[in-house]
Amino acid sequence: MNILFVYTSQDVQSLRKPLRMLDQTQFGISYISSLLKSHGHNTRLVVLSRVFGDRYKKIIDEFIKDFSPKLICFTAVSSEYNFIAEIGRYVKRKYPDIYLMIGGCHITLNPEEFQSSDFDAMCIGEGEYPTLELVSQLESGVEPSHISNLWLKNSDKIEKNPTRPFLNELDILPFPDRKMWFPWMQLQEGSRISLLLGRGCPFECTYCCNHALRKVAPGQYVRTRSAENIISEIKAITAVFPEKKEIYLEVESFGIDKKWAIDLCSHLEGLNETLDHPLSFGVNIRVVPRPDFEELFAELERANFKWVNIGLESGNERIRRSVLSRYYSNDDFIMTVNSARKHNIKVAFYNMIGLPGETLEDFQDTLKINRICQPDDHFTSIFYPYPGTKIFESLKEGGLSLRAMETGMERKEAFFDLPGFTKKQIIKNYQWFDFNVYKGKKRMYKLLLRVMAVKLTSNPRFNLAFRRIVGLPFLKRIRTVLKKI
Secondary structure, three states, X not given: OEEEEEEEOOXXXXXXXXXXXXXXXXXXXXXXXXXXXXXXXXXXXXEEOHHHHHHHHHHHHHHHHHHOOOEEEEEOOHHHHHHHHHHHHHHHHHOOOOEEEEEOHHHHHXXXXXXXXXXXEEEOOOOHHHHHHHHHHHHHOOOOOOOOOEEEEEOOEEEEOOOOOOOOOHHHOOOOOOHHHHHHEOOOOOOOEEEEOEEOOOOOOOOOOHHHHOOOOOOOOOEEOOHHHHHHHHHHHHHHOOOOOEEEEEOOOOOOOHHHHHHHHHHHHHHHHOOOOOOEEEEEEOOOOOOOOHXXXXXXXXXXXXXXXXXEEOOOHHHHHHXXXXXXXXXXXXXXXXXXXXXXXXXXXXXXXXXXXXOHHHHHXXXXXXXXXXXXXXXXXXXXXXXXXXXXXXXXXXXXXXXXHOOOOOOOOXXXXXXXXXXXXXXXXHHOHHHHHHEOOEOHHHHHHHHHHHHHHOOHHHHHHHHHHHXXXXXXXXXXXXXXX
């Protein structure tokens, strides 16, 4: 059977080649596609963006005419759901015989929105085997029914099936379908490949939805793949991309199961010993109270890990503790950074600006920690509350309007005037963050160029134009410079 997947993104560079990085692929639908293909089905992908208005209609019409899918699968995070629902409405009204299913974090945590949508089915939680069962029933010509994880519109009723346990043995899944993404990419220089090490997170950060996703199904939520399975996928990746020498190993926190992490490092070190040009790796590390990462970082160094991402989020301990439920101290954080660098591992920080309860004075602590540590890179954003998170629910109780947040500029635009931190102050500190962190440490012209780039991309009127300009082939060098600064 032919199955079409629809994915949407705001981070695009053109209508027909919207994606510019290999790590923009989405693991959920990639795994579902690979499982369907392993059972003899045909899959294709459409990548759309609301920044191009209703031009999506022509593209999806072309694919439906050429591919004749019997099932179209959609996925969406909260900020993309309204656009995905609009696409579903258009498809259902023009092609009523095509079966439509929606999945992803947003609908999993907000299933009440399914009833008013034009989708025929909704997947709660993991979708590989529920989708395979749905395809089998559709292929047999029967009305879909009794499929765990799926809510189904049958006649005038919604059949709400229970969820099956979380998939415990991740190694049984075929490797994610990366080829489905290739037609939608015009790759930037330096584009890296991501590989998923496991699923789930043991922590309860208030701005993340893992605490809620953990409750949607029975069974073990935090799971990892075996080192042997991961090595096999790396070999498959390097066979397709022999020129790529850097792989990002995606997992919520690499250091939680130290025995497993060290075993994987040993396997990665062994793999590199067989290669003429060793691979380098990056991974995410979660700081914990009284950290002891010396042994782990020593193993990372031997396995040729070149960098780690670390979530600071806020440099103010009160905000981290009472607002975000992250309990390590600034000394814990700095100790972790120093330990990484002792082992020749670069560090990149995650920072947020404009958190509930944060004052301008509190934010100075974030700047202070960044100036002390001088991260090699950072991913800094303006706080955006996603539905399904604890922090969203608390803000909703205080009168938050979701409609006010329907924008293509989440995490680049300030939504709230805080008592001690106005929207104007938040956006200014976001735009001048690099300058304030690295002044005196990097060349002034590079910092000012960075400020200019952030100002352009944080303005809705110039954001798309900027993306498309830096996507032009003859400006590759400018893209590279902006990435480095």
